[in-house]
Amino acid sequence: MKKSNQIQSVDVSASAVPERVSVAMSEIAENMSEGLLALAVGAGLQVMAALMEADVTALAGPKGRHDQARTAVRHGRERGSVTLGGRRVPVTRPRVRAADGTGELAVASYELFSSTEILGRLAMEKMLAGLSTRRYPVGLEPVGVQITEKATATSKSAVSRRFVAMTETALAELLSRDLSGLDLVALMIDGVHFAESCCVVALGIDIEGTKHPLALVEGSTENATLVTELLVDLRERGLDVTRPMLVGLDGSKALRKAVLDVLDHPVIQRCQLHKVRNVKDHLPQRLRTTVGRRMTDAYHAGSALEAEAALLGLAKELDRTHPSAAASLREGLDETLTVLRLGVPPTLARTLRSTNCIESMISVCREHAGNVKRWRDGQMALRWCAAGMVEAGKQFRRVNGHLHLPALRAALEREVAEHVVPVVHNDQVSAA
Structure with missing residues (x-):
């Protein structure tokens, strides 16, 4: 034998x-x-x-x-x-x-x-913490001169291979995760640039207030086709898009178009902080602080009607001297007041009135990739971004005011019921 x-x-x-x-x-x-x-x-x-x-x-x-x-x-x-x-x-x-x-x-x-x-986990942790492959041995525990002299697998190329393998795994797991068990109340979408690549990322908040990194796609710009591909992927992985959902956006028209095309009943909340910044960018330096404070005060008003009146009054004042700032303020104004119109309590509104949640996750991705000197391709950007999203997910805490999320769900359902229109999807993703 x-x-x-x-x-x-x-x-x-x-x-x-x-x-x-x-x-x-x-x-x-x-x-x-x-x-x-x-x-x-x-x-x-x-x-x-x-x-x-x-x-x-x-x-x-x-x-x-x-x-x-x-x-x-x-x-x-x-x-x-x-x-x-x-x-x-x-x-x-x-x-x-x-x-x-x-x-x-x-x-x-x-x-x-x-x-x-x-070894792979350790290489990933140390590189995401900012240790370069060249300096990897410096960050290892002292185990004695004799053992250190005989040790292997600490070279720059060996560490790099392990890191690539681990980030490929993190990317694959993130993009294949079953979403059918998630009951999302809010969804946030934003983009992050790594050299010539743009990664559009999605973050969800469930009914219990837990934040979930959901998915990402890579392209050259933050365009409607790219965002549509992202949302269709979420739907195909089991995310329930038939229920009303608050969708936080930074004001990008590409994001807004894709959301309306793919989701059945999105209720859009434009980021108030982005709106304030956009208006201030149209103003001379001497007026920015005053106008910014007035807009912030208006967004913290007791009702949407009160806030709208204050903001339209400010726009009217700006019409004569700074018409571009006034136009910027009026553009999409109604969608910046969504949390007020829904009656979201201040503790929860603090989280949902802006895109700070997803921008915090993006900042972790940028921080972890700070040592990268040469971005080879889009796949490399996807790997680093996915690894950063996974690491950020480990640091997440439940959102403030999470006990009010069931009330927000009820408010979203009432909002949608008042504006019921037939749902027609236009979510064909270009093969290009």
Whole structure:
């Protein structure tokens, strides 16, 4: 019968754990001068060797005792490596073969310690924290001079390969996540530029106030085709677009058009902060503070009618001296007052009156990508942006005023019921 060299996998959780392990202090005494961590690493490698030997004994029986019923035999040793503190450290590992010659058996403890998954996670965490591939070894834990000199997998290219693999995984998981279980009350969409690439990203807020990074697409500009592709993808992944939803936008016409084309009952809230900035950009420096304060005060009025009256009054004052500022103020004014018209309480309105939520997520993406000097292509932009979105998601807290979200859902349903029109989708995504 032909013998096989293929290693048969085993459950690594089934590793044999001895009750006691003796550590030869004479072998690690020289590590004491390098600190407690280096000493612990030396002891840990001895413990690992004892665990591997215990696994071999569990498979092949005690050494020197012949057993005709055994199912495995010792098969010598060979060079291997394990993961330690962000490195690969060379070790000598035992080998075990099936007694019937069908192949080599895995040693559970070695399989556990030799896994490279933690290397990828560590590379991703350190690079997203701003450590470059060139300086990656500097950020590793001190494990002793002897081990450091023999360690591998810390070169610039090795770290880069692991980071690319991990960010590809993060991107794939983000874009394949099932959204059918999400009950979104609010959706925010915005764009972020990385060199020549523009990534349009989406953030959702569910009925319990939890924020969810949803998806992203890449293109050259923030255009309607790109945003439509994003929204269609959300729908195809199970997001319920038939229920009324508050959609926060920064005022982009491309975003607005795509939202109206794809979603059944969107209720748009234009970002009030963007509106104030846009109006101030049309004014001389001496008037910007005063006009900005008056607009902010109006947006915090007790009702939409009161706010609209104050803002239209301001626009009328600006008509004669600064007509472009007045026109900018009037443009899309009604959509900047949506949270007031819906009667959203101030604690929740603070979150929904602007696009700060999604811009905060975008700022995390930009911060993590701050060390990138050369953007090779759009796929690289997608990977970095997705990794940043995932990291931002780990920092999210529930929105302020989340207890008012069921009331917002009811207000959205009333708003839509008063303006019911047949839903006709125009969401064909261009193949280009």
